[in-house]
Amino acid sequence: MSLADGDLRPVGADGTPHPRGAGGDLHPRGAGGDLHPNGAAGDLPPDVLRASFHRAADLVADYLETVGSRPVLPRVAPGAFAATIPAAPPESAEPLDRILADYRTLVEPAVTHWNHPGFFAYFAISGSGPGIAGEMLAAGLNVNAMLWRTGPAPTELEERVCDWLRALMGLPEEFRGHINDTASIGTFLALAAARHRARPDVRELGSAGRADLPAMVVYASEHAHSSVDKAVLALGLGLANLRRIPADAAHRLRPEALAAAVTADRAAGRLPVAVVATAGTTSSTSVDPLREVAEIAGRERLWLHVDAAYAGSAAVCPEMRPLFAGVGSADTIVVNPHKWLFTPVDCSVLFARDPAGLREAFTLVPEYLRTADAGVTNLMDYGIQLGRRFRALKLWMVIRAYGAEGLRSRIRTHCALAREFAGWIEEHPGFELAAPVPFSVVCFRAICGTSDEERDRFNERLLEAVNAAGPVFLSHTRLGGRVVLRLAIGNIRTGRAHVAGAWEIVRARAAELARAGGTAWTSPA
Numbered sequence: 001m002s003l004a005d006g007d008l009r010p011v012g013a014d015g016t017p018h019p020r021g022a023g024g025d026l027h028p029r030g031a032g033g034d035l036h037p038n039g040a041a042g043d044l045p046p047d048v049l050r051a052s053f054h055r056a057a058d059l060v061a062d063y064l065e066t067v068g069s070r071p072v073l074p075r076v077a078p079g080a081f082a083a084t085i086p087a088a089p090p091e092s093a094e095p096l097d098r099i100l101a102d103y104r105t106l107v108e109p110a111v112t113h114w115n116h117p118g119f120f121a122y123f124a125i126s127g128s129g130p131g132i133a134g135e136m137l138a139a140g141l142n143v144n145a146m147l148w149r150t151g152p153a154p155t156e157l158e159e160r161v162c163d164w165l166r167a168l169m170g171l172p173e174e175f176r177g178h179i180n181d182t183a184s185i186g187t188f189l190a191l192a193a194a195r196h197r198a199r200p201d202v203r204e205l206g207s208a209g210r211a212d213l214p215a216m217v218v219y220a221s222e223h224a225h226s227s228v229d230k231a232v233l234a235l236g237l238g239l240a241n242l243r244r245i246p247a248d249a250a251h252r253l254r255p256e257a258l259a260a261a262v263t264a265d266r267a268a269g270r271l272p273v274a275v276v277a278t279a280g281t282t283s284s285t286s287v288d289p290l291r292e293v294a295e296i297a298g299r300e301r302l303w304l305h306v307d308a309a310y311a312g313s314a315a316v317c318p319e320m321r322p323l324f325a326g327v328g329s330a331d332t333i334v335v336n337p338h339k340w341l342f343t344p345v346d347c348s349v350l351f352a353r354d355p356a357g358l359r360e361a362f363t364l365v366p367e368y369l370r371t372a373d374a375g376v377t378n379l380m381d382y383g384i385q386l387g388r389r390f391r392a393l394k395l396w397m398v399i400r401a402y403g404a405e406g407l408r409s410r411i412r413t414h415c416a417l418a419r420e421f422a423g424w425i426e427e428h429p430g431f432e433l434a435a436p437v438p439f440s441v442v443c444f445r446a447i448c449g450t451s452d453e454e455r456d457r458f459n460e461r462l463l464e465a466v467n468a469a470g471p472v473f474l475s476h477t478r479l480g481g482r483v484v485l486r487l488a489i490g491n492i493r494t495g496r497a498h499v500a501g502a503w504e505i506v507r508a509r510a511a512e513l514a515r516a517g518g519t520a521w522t523s524p525a
């Protein structure tokens, strides 16, 4: 495996897991409780902390080296894990080595292994080595960068690293970014800014009981993520005022349907406010026609928010940028480095063409947070949250540790693997592709059974059987009303062998199920 294919040090390259993870004593001066008796002030002794940090680092390294040999889905029944944790908190202090041992024996086996190379469900993600190191360092600093004053480096690194990401993605220079936990929050902030631009009086007066305020309407494709619904819901716009615009056969929003919906709403006295276009939809990774949507948004004075939470990372590859043509006309764009840019959860960047729009919607400075600092950014002004984690550190470390070249080659590897898997599906008479494959997700289904409903049930059973095998985890969706399976490639440790292994399991389980059910294994044509 080459450097370009995985994390910085290939998994298992030097053989067995690190021996230090297995034993040792974090309490060189004796059993734990007596080192920090109840009522003592302050943190644990420095030598105890140092030893525990080393142990924790070894646990992480051991986990990453061995995760691929575990079943992706833990074999635990609901409630089984909780039963291992005492119902009452401990009265006396416990030694850290005992707590870390419990972490290893109780917690690790009961998690779903998102860092597993066989994790192909939803959108696969990566806690890469540099990103994990960034998380550890950020935890040590424990900075709360609500104001520039409370975190000069975190504030300025966040601005700089978002500029880096903008440059990596080839976005226009006027975009400025800030980091939130999730795309759901980014989309919420974007739609709040859209509402503010349309009706700034809502900030003071609210929208309840106002005869002078028309219903404000948001548009998104039928395939847009549910975070759009949640934003509309949280903003009090009302789900009835979210128009789900029909998509074409390739699952892309139909611009003429969008234009017609806006016209109808205006004619009915409603106020069209924003459109959310998706670049990389959750089900099939389709890309809405951004140029056409932007043209309608410009004409109709709609805020254009582009949800590129998953696929935005692909724009680091110049050859992928034609898929995003028109994105530069957006007012806001959300992209999640914690989805496909090898950065641990959570890290979502919201770019705004004019950040003043966000600031005007959200700035509110209580007396105790006033400072005389001039010419600085106070990140609390750009959204709901006051306190903020130092998320930029891990993104900075990821981008530096792989470089633009390394990021591109990993994205390209994932896309090439997805194309190869899609080719195997196309060649097999018992399977069919359910959508085009523009990025690293393949939607497919087995063709087994004589009616659509029978085939749906077969594919549901197939998914269960594939996931029960252990080495892989896939998820499903519905496209055109039919059940389809999704293979999402995105973990930094996933290589060709893992994708080929997934294909072998899918084929074998499909054949077993067909045999067991006496069902005809139909060929596509």
Ligand code: PLP
Residues within 6 Å of the ligand: 123, 181, 182, 183, 184, 185, 225, 227, 278, 280, 281, 282, 307, 308, 309, 310, 336, 348
């Ligand atoms: N947008 C898209 C297209 C998604 O697929 C998802 C989640 O998978 C989201 C938004 C929500 O992301 P987050 O979990 O960061 O809120």
